[in-house]
Amino acid sequence: MRGLGDLExxxxxxxxxxxxxxxxxxxxxxxxxxxxxxxxxxxTVLDNLHRKQWAERERHGKAFVYHPAQSRAQAAAKSLREVLNESGDPEAVLLHFATTVSPEESAVLRKGLRRTARE
Known part of the structure; x- marks a missing residue:
């Protein structure tokens, strides 16, 4: 995932x-x-993930328990948004990406765009 090291x-x-x-x-x-x-x-890795807001923690007795701060899909979407924002030309990036999607992924994108247009 973008912004994370291998161990993270x-x-x-x-x-x-x-x-x-x-x-x-x-x-x-x-x-x-x-x-x-x-x-x-x-x-230390879990503490860093908590500090970076990738993980949340709660104290259970003397120890912490950890869980994701967001779903994998939400994190991936956030990473994609960062790539688009940093690209300098988000339209070109999206158009290049669109040429690489499978027919199934294309159908999912169309469905999502129709839903977004209705909202």
């Missing part, structure tokens, strides 16, 4: 797939990075 992205993937908020230890147990990560490393 891996942690967010775990949070997005979780059905309930997770403790640091639970995130650590699910991480499969090929590296032996320390508990404190994952705790």
């Amino acid at each position: 992205s891996a942690v967010m993937d775990i949070l997005w797939c979780a059905e309930t908020p997770l403790k640091v230890r639970e995130v650590l147990e699910q991480l499969d990075t090929g590296k032996n990560l320390a508990y404190t490393t994952v705790m």
